[in-house]
Amino acid sequence: MPLGDKQGWEKSESRYCGVETEFNDDMPSVLTSNLSPGFFDFVVAPLMNPTYRPSLVAKDASGSSPVLPFASSDLVLSPSQWSTHVVGKISCWIDLDAEDETLRVDSETTLKQEIAWASHLSLQACLLPSPKSTSCANYARCVNQILQGLHNMQLWLRIPLVKTDEDAVDENSKKIVDSWEVWNSFRLLCEHHSQLSIALDIMSSLPSITSLGRWFGEPVRAAMISTDVVICGKSLLSVPKTESGLAPNTSNVDNQSVPSSFNHLSHPLKSYLNYIGFLFQKMDPVPEQELFELGYRDFLQSPLQPLMDNLEAQTYETFEKDSMKYIQSLVKLEGWEDIVTIISCDMRHWNAPEEADILVSELLGSFGDNELSPECLDGAQRFLKRDGISIPSSYTSFIQPVTASKLYNDVKSHKDLVHFETAYVVKLHNIARLAPSQPVFTFNHPDYSAKKSNERYKKLCFKMPSDAGSALVHGFAGYFDATLYKDVHLGIEPSTATPNMFSWFSIFFPLRTPVCIQSGSDLEVNFWRSSDSSKVWYEWCVTSPCASAIHNSNGRSYWVGL
Numbered sequence: 153m154p155l156g157d158k159q160g161w162e163k164s165e166s167r168y169c170g171v172e173t174e175f176n177d178d179m180p181s182v183l184t185s186n187l188s189p190g191f192f193d194f195v196v197a198p199l200m201n202p203t204y205r206p207s208l209v210a211k212d213a214s215g216s217s218p219v220l221p222f223a224s225s226d227l228v229l230s231p232s233q234w235s236t237h238v239v240g241k242i243s244c245w246i247d248l249d250a251e252d253e254t255l256r257v258d259s260e261t262t263l264k265q266e267i268a269w270a271s272h273l274s275l276q277a278c279l280l281p282s283p284k285s286t287s288c289a290n291y292a293r294c295v296n297q298i299l300q301g302l303h304n305m306q307l308w309l310r311i312p313l314v315k316t317d318e319d320a321v322d323e324n325s326k327k328i329v330d331s332w333e334v335w336n337s338f339r340l341l342c343e344h345h346s347q348l349s350i351a352l353d354i355m356s357s358l359p360s361i362t363s364l365g366r367w368f369g370e371p372v373r374a375a376m377i378s379t380d381v382v383i384c385g386k387s388l389l390s391v392p393k394t395e396s397g398l399a400p401n402t403s404n405v406d407n408q409s410v411p412s413s414f415n416h417l418s419h420p421l422k423s424y425l426n427y428i429g430f431l432f433q434k435m436d437p438v439p440e441q442e443l444f445e446l447g448y449r450d451f452l453q454s455p456l457q458p459l460m461d462n463l464e465a466q467t468y469e470t471f472e473k474d475s476m477k478y479i480q481s482l483v484k485l486e487g488w489e490d491i492v493t494i495i496s497c498d499m500r501h502w503n504a505p506e507e508a509d510i511l512v513s514e515l516l517g518s519f520g521d522n523e524l525s526p527e528c529l530d531g532a533q534r535f536l537k538r539d540g541i542s543i544p545s546s547y548t549s550f551i552q553p554v555t556a557s558k559l560y561n562d563v564k565s566h567k568d569l570v571h572f573e574t575a576y577v578v579k580l581h582n583i584a585r586l587a588p589s590q591p592v593f594t595f596n597h598p599d600y601s602a603k604k605s606n607e608r609y610k611k612l613c614f615k616m617p618s619d620a621g622s623a624l625v626h627g628f629a630g631y632f633d634a635t636l637y638k639d640v641h642l643g644i645e646p647s648t649a650t651p652n653m654f655s656w657f658s659i660f661f662p663l664r665t666p667v668c669i670q671s672g673s674d675l676e677v678n679f680w681r682s683s684d685s686s687k688v689w690y691e692w693c694v695t696s697p698c699a700s701a702i703h704n705s706n707g708r709s710y711w712v713g714l
């Protein structure tokens with residue numbers, strides 16, 4: 153039963169619990185003993201006999217190897233059973249970067265055979281063994297070849313959740329000190345392929361919280377929890393939230409350590425399963441507002457252009473459901489029908505019959521000025537009394553570097569430059585925020601300064617935390633904060649965000665080539681706001697630790713019409 157099956161949980165929030173099994177060519181009984189009602193949702197099972205080695209298969213008189221029955225028949229389960237109940241576990245002995253050539257060649261042959269067999273069975277995913285060391289180019293090359301021809305199946309690369317202190321690094325050793333580095337080099341070698349994801353092996357000691365945070369922006373599909381991280385009868389393990397699965401590793405089960413009170417249970421791991429279920433159920437249910445937003449998570453949208461385009465009535469209806477926004481800028485409408493006159497025209501060209509005391513506007517985009525509030529209010533401040541006030545009185549945009557592999561892959565899937573040079577409105581979810589956000593552009597209203605310009609340039613320097621380990625920056629999350637009047641503010645910058653507001657999702661500025669940044673080092677970023685007679689646009693680039701291309705030069709890919 154999915155862990156999320158309880159009242160108040162959305163189906164999409166469900167997590168499934170699988171169990172890692174030994175090789176057994178009697179698959180129906182593997183399923184019966186592990187997936188009976190109330191037990192696990194799926195098995196992670198070897199598909200081939202682990203003793204099989206291609207080089208040991210006796211050649212026949214013609215010199216070719218006969219095909220051996222090293223796997224069970226595909227007919228023992230129905231296609232839907234294979235695809236919903238079995239994740240294929242690729243043989244652990246394979247080592248494609250071994251010094252020994254026979255082992256290396258056997259490994260490549262076996263990996264390809266096992267994946268081909270799993271594809272034939274229509275499995276949803278296969279678990280690939282962890283790279284044996286940080287040097288894993290041949291393994292990545294072979295997986296990359298497989299990925300080129302793979303239809304729907306996901307490959308979960310098993311990665312131990314390990315990061316030892318920087319001081320402990322031995323330059324000459326190939327030992328894994330930060331497993332994120334292994335994952336990063338593997339996925340770079342495979343060009344960020346969207347079917348390559350991660351199964352994180354949770355060990356008994358966890359790395360620092362800051363370094364754990366990096367995984368939230370990575371394609372983590374499963375957490376493997378070994379039974380030896382569980383201390384029976386005491387307070388137990390913490391279970392990080394993952395994208396779609398929790399797969400306890402049973403390979404190290406020590407039945408002696410299971411308390412006698414568990415012996416009557418019909419599955420030796422039932423108590424572990426119950427405990428993970430208990431931890432999961434203890435989590436707060438998704439708040440109502442988040443439920444409404446679930447379908448938007450990590451879904452890229454083009455920003456609205458309310459100055460250039462007329463918005464649909466449906467869009468306004470959605471705006472008006474946001475009670476927090478309307479309480480913060482609230483006008484009592486009752487009885488105003490006789491004293492309010494609606495004039496339908498562009499505020500930049502309207503001639504007011506008299507000057508106003510207050511100018512109230514709502515022209516803000518996710519990045520503050522990106523719906524051209526500065527240009528519109530410049531036009532409208534002509535009809536504000538010299539001592540009149542504008543609500544909002546100012547607004548500031550913010551950015552922060554993020555790991556966002558899902559968003560990056562979605563942008564990349566368009567296979568063109570335009571999509572990499574566009575800012576997107578998006579409900580950020582599967583991301584890691586790598587450093588606190590910093591202010592970018594501020595606009596004040598009214599603004600009577602003589603040399604007024606709405607063009608801006610800002611250089612920002614983000615310092616990466618020293619204990620986080622390296623990270624990959626896929627782009628920048630953007631936000632705004634507006635001062636409506638005096639100390640009343642409204643905004644979406646995470647540290648000061650107005651609660652329970654859904655009118656504005658964040659904005660995302662992608663990078664064409666993700667930038668790898670070492671812990672403790674500086675990330676220097678440049679943002680420009682430029683304009684000509686018909687449009688406003690942003691340009692952005694990274695200048696340290698390496699120079700990226702300047703994105704969206706002259707607004708060639710993305711602009712907002714005046």
Ligand SMILES: C[S@@+](CC[C@H](N)C(=O)[O-])C[C@H]1O[C@@H](n2cnc3c(N)ncnc32)[C@H](O)[C@@H]1O
Nearest residue numbers: 458459463471472497498499500514515516528
């Ligand atoms: C984000 S909507 C806000 C609508 C409404 N005031 C609210 O708060 O729900 C911005 C509105 O400003 C209008 N708008 C944008 N630029 C304008 C301009 N230069 N003159 C007049 N209206 C403009 C758009 O048509 C749009 O209806």
